[in-house]
């Protein structure tokens with residue numbers, strides 16, 4: 001899927017505004033955290049001081065140890081009152097996140113130094129390209145009702161590291177060679193400066209790995225498999241675009257399959273520009289890399305040669321609109337198409353899946369064994385077609401058959417706005433959108449929550 005080089009959109013001003021916004025929030029948060037620590041420190045000091053005054057016997061050390069729990073939870077109560085006030089201020093406007101169904105989930109977002117995340121945003125592409133869910137989820141969580149500023153009441157800990165924004169100056173693709181060391185250093189930092197990682201060995205910690213093969217961090221499947229999921233991430237929860245229905249070392253970790261990132265603004269612009277009573281005049285559409293003579297890269301061929309088959313078989317067929325070169329306005333072609341082909345690339349998933357659904361083109365999924373995002377929210381068999389890789393030579397017959405039988409039913413299902421919403425990441429969480437689906441998936445993993453396991457300080 002890497003061949004989809006996205007031209008940067010002119011969002012400089014917008015990005016700057018967002019950065020300003022965020023810094024405001026970060027300051028407010030670290031102030032609060034400092035304040036919280038101060039309360040804790042004060043109550044501990046008072047406690048030790050008074051217990052020293054009251055009793056000086058040898059037992060006091062032991063009792064004071066057990067009693068720190070009490071004063072700690074008291075200071076927790078104090079900070080909770082502040083948090084509630086904050087929550088009450090936002091939450092009572094509207095329950096736009098549908099907190100009820102999220103089981104009162106609480107997420108703590110680590111405040112990492114900017115070299116791990118926001119520094120990368122100086123490149124506008126960082127928050128826009130197909131791997132940008134790592135940015136989108138972080139930003140949405142910062143203003144989410146599920147966010148807590150009190151790590152002691154958190155169910156999950158989100159570790160915001162952007163690993164897909166080191167764009168190569170040669171070809172523009174993100175270099176991910178630095179992903180492991182950058183993440184390792186973030187884990188080193190949080191596990192020494194906070195007590196929460198060691199408590200559970202990171203099993204209530206959440207990371208995004210939106211690259212081709214998830215937390216294996218390599219574009220080539222054989223290398224990705226040989227490397228495996230980074231050791232220090234193996235106990236955590238990975239939000240990843242990669243997913244297959246068979247055993248694979250790159251999903252050998254607790255994971256949630258998420259959709260690739262497509263900017264909601266780009267979809268809105270495309271829909272606004274397309275005429276009201278648009279006729280879908282393209283029967284089957286594909287634009288992207290289609291090698292005529294695919295190279296054998298250590299025993300593997302790009303897209304398992306499926307794209308080459310499509311090109312050889314259907315180039316010149318009047319029903320198929322196939323293009324091999326890049327074109328920034330390709331979304332205007334999707335909106336004109338009935339069927340949009342979504343064949344695998346190096347990895348099975350493709351941004352075309354999301355763009356087709358968002359623009360009302362029936363996705364034709366050609367990627368054997370693919371595991372699709374949010375199956376509880378998106379009934380994929382109802383809104384898409386799946387064609388086996390070996391049947392790609394029969395695409396023409398298959399699509400004609402569907403067009404003659406159940407196409408209108410599929411298109412009707414595809415028009416359900418809930419489906420579209422579930423695949424898009426918004427700046428602020430909206431009930432049912434992609435970040436909300438992530439929260440909902442986490443709400444089903446509360447058995448991993450230290451707080452709810454009963455051993456917590458309450």
Ligand SMILES: *[C@@H]1O[C@H](CO)[C@@H](O)[C@H](O)[C@H]1NC(C)=O
Nearest residue numbers: 081082083084085086087088
């Ligand atoms: C916040 O709202 C809840 C009810 O929704 C109420 O019980 C609680 O006292 C409020 N907290 C504060 C600090 O106002």
Ligand SMILES: *[C@@H]1O[C@H](CO)[C@@H](O)[C@H](O)[C@H]1NC(C)=O
Nearest residue numbers: 166167168175176177178182
């Ligand atoms: C970005 O990628 C290049 C090429 O792989 C690498 O040399 C460089 O160290 C990376 N930059 C950072 C900040 O990790």
Ligand SMILES: *[C@@H]1O[C@H](CO)[C@@H](O)[C@H](O)[C@H]1NC(C)=O
Nearest residue numbers: 191192193194195196197198
């Ligand atoms: C967590 O464990 C590591 C390795 O044992 C240790 O270096 C670190 O200091 C511990 N962190 C805390 C906060 O105790």
Ligand SMILES: *[C@@H]1O[C@H](CO)[C@@H](O)[C@H](O)[C@H]1NC(C)=O
Nearest residue numbers: 294295296297298299300301
């Ligand atoms: C692809 O290349 C590998 C060596 O890298 C070789 O063993 C294999 O036979 C080749 N496959 C084909 C179909 O050419």
Ligand SMILES: *[C@@H]1O[C@H](CO)[C@@H](O)[C@H](O)[C@H]1NC(C)=O
Nearest residue numbers: 381382383402405406409410
């Ligand atoms: C439409 O028909 C195709 C081919 O017969 C079938 O595979 C698919 O499941 C049907 N889809 C729906 C939503 O009925």
